[in-house]
Amino acid sequence: MKRREFMGSLTALAVSPHISTTDPLVYSFTKGRPVRPGRVKLEMPPLAENGHSVAMTVRVDSPMTPSDHVRAVYLIAEKNPVRDMAVFYLGAHCPRAEVSSRLRLNGSQQVVAIAELSDGSFWSDAAFVEVREAACTDGG
Amino acid sequence: MRKYLILAALIACAAEAQNRSGLEFASEEIRRLQASDAENPGMLWVDQGAKLFAQKCASCHVSMKGVATRYPAVEDGRIVTLEAKVRHKQAFAYESDELLALTSYVAHQSRGMPMNTKISEKDVEKGKAAYYRRRGQMNLACAHCHEQNWGKHLGAETLSQGQPNGYPAYRLEWQKMGSLERRIRACMFGLHAELPPYGSDAMLELELFLVWRANGLPIETPAVRR
Amino acid sequence: MALARIDLPHEARRGELVEVRIVIQHPMETGFRRAPQGERVPRNAIHSLVCRYSGTEVFRATLSTGIAANPFLRFFLRATQSGDLDFWWLDDDEVQGAAKTHLVVSS
Numbered sequence: 001m002k003r004r005e006f007m008g009s010l011t012a013l014a015v016s017p018h019i020s021t022t023d024p025l026v027y028s029f030t031k032g033r034p035v036r037p038g039r040v041k042l043e044m045p046p047l048a049e050n051g052h053s054v055a056m057t058v059r060v061d062s063p064m065t066p067s068d069h070v071r072a073v074y075l076i077a078e079k080n081p082v083r084d085m086a087v088f089y090l091g092a093h094c095p096r097a098e099v100s101s102r103l104r105l106n107g108s109q110q111v112v113a114i115a116e117l118s119d120g121s122f123w124s125d126a127a128f129v130e131v132r133e134a135a136c137t138d139g140g
Numbered sequence: 141m142r143k144y145l146i147l148a149a150l151i152a153c154a155a156e157a158q159n160r161s162g163l164e165f166a167s168e169e170i171r172r173l174q175a176s177d178a179e180n181p182g183m184l185w186v187d188q189g190a191k192l193f194a195q196k197c198a199s200c201h202v203s204m205k206g207v208a209t210r211y212p213a214v215e216d217g218r219i220v221t222l223e224a225k226v227r228h229k230q231a232f233a234y235e236s237d238e239l240l241a242l243t244s245y246v247a248h249q250s251r252g253m254p255m256n257t258k259i260s261e262k263d264v265e266k267g268k269a270a271y272y273r274r275r276g277q278m279n280l281a282c283a284h285c286h287e288q289n290w291g292k293h294l295g296a297e298t299l300s301q302g303q304p305n306g307y308p309a310y311r312l313e314w315q316k317m318g319s320l321e322r323r324i325r326a327c328m329f330g331l332h333a334e335l336p337p338y339g340s341d342a343m344l345e346l347e348l349f350l351v352w353r354a355n356g357l358p359i360e361t362p363a364v365r366r
Numbered sequence: 367m368a369l370a371r372i373d374l375p376h377e378a379r380r381g382e383l384v385e386v387r388i389v390i391q392h393p394m395e396t397g398f399r400r401a402p403q404g405e406r407v408p409r410n411a412i413h414s415l416v417c418r419y420s421g422t423e424v425f426r427a428t429l430s431t432g433i434a435a436n437p438f439l440r441f442f443l444r445a446t447q448s449g450d451l452d453f454w455w456l457d458d459d460e461v462q463g464a465a466k467t468h469l470v471v472s473s
Contacts, residue, residue: 045169048169049166049167049169049170049312049366050312050313050366052312052313052315052434052435053173053312053315053434053435054169054434055169055172057440075432077432080431080432081396081398082396082430082431082432083432084430084432085429085430085432085433086427086428086429086430086432086433087427087428088425088426088427088441089425089426089427089428090425091423093422093423093424093443093444094424094425094441094442094443095383095442095443095444096383096442098441098442099439099440099441100438100439100440100441101433101434101437101438101439101440102433102434102437102438103432103433103434104394104396104431104432104433104434104435105432132295132296132297133295133296177373178371178373178387178389179387179389179438180389181389181391181435181436181438183371183389184369184370184371184389184390184391184436185391187369187371188369188391315393315394315434315435315436316393316435316436
């Protein structure tokens, strides 16, 4: 087997443990290209007091130069009724691949961040958030 | 030796009896949100209130600093809340964004200042009775959670003392700003009790008692609560 | 017109990294909530947001109902020249919103 083929097959083995590449939502923007774990860091609190507003920061290890930068970061929820949460479009002009927001989580679940780099590669990270419910129901 | 033990016990009791803001029972994330004016969503209502104030109130009123520390008040035998005062020229609907914006703005002008209402114990007799009265399907009084069991857990939550000093507050559960009256109604809902209507005597009496009880606690509007 | 609060340093040096924070007043209605009478509150969330600095796009986002109400965003840009920071957004009800601030850049 040629070295290139061998390296290619190794890459195919490095599949993301965070989410399946055949997941329709993931496929909609990766078009089947591999998603590898790494280079992305998704920071969320392990325990959230309330699912209505949970802090999130996503960072991608990238020099952010015209030839090597982050094109976009996709945020996907595991168990929300609407799983696509956001897409942040960065680009070469962006000096730092770091975005924060607050998410809405419908119960304890995993959130996945997938970064698309300028070379067309995809990288992922995930965070599991335990979401607490209110003890007394509000009713408005 | 016994004298010192009694003294220590008294000090401990005094510390225990001290008023504590809801912020002390909130998670780190909520405390962080409240501390950051750039990120606190409640500031959006304060900003809106500043604009409305300039448009509708500035022709007569100059500074609102310190005003919120004096409300609710008893004027001519009637309980008057900040909401009632704000509505004196235009009857904004209760819990409308406009009313919330204006009350948030006014309360924000007193942020950090201790609540300093001129209410006597006699004024709050009815409210106090309401606070200790069992109600609802749960058959509990406010005191059961907020006086006897604050600091303990109800489900995954830590019970607070039920202090009003952060209101109007941005409550995550509401995903927006809300008044103290809305919060009281939410508590009543949890007890499966009848909800006192906004601005009703039952509501005003309870509000007055809560504020009397909280005297000295600093105003935190716009507070963030879960 | 939705209110917004933009936070960034008033002044920066050319080439410096600038942290931009914005909170926008918007319910980001999921479409799953029920009003007191029991009827569904229809979905209405900000779905598109663009930030331009001196006319050049520096940040763009597609948002969905998974973003919390009164959406908060924090991102970075590089200070080049003094100019306006213009935010524009659009929600499911096709209502546009805008907010603007100014960045002073010294050399």
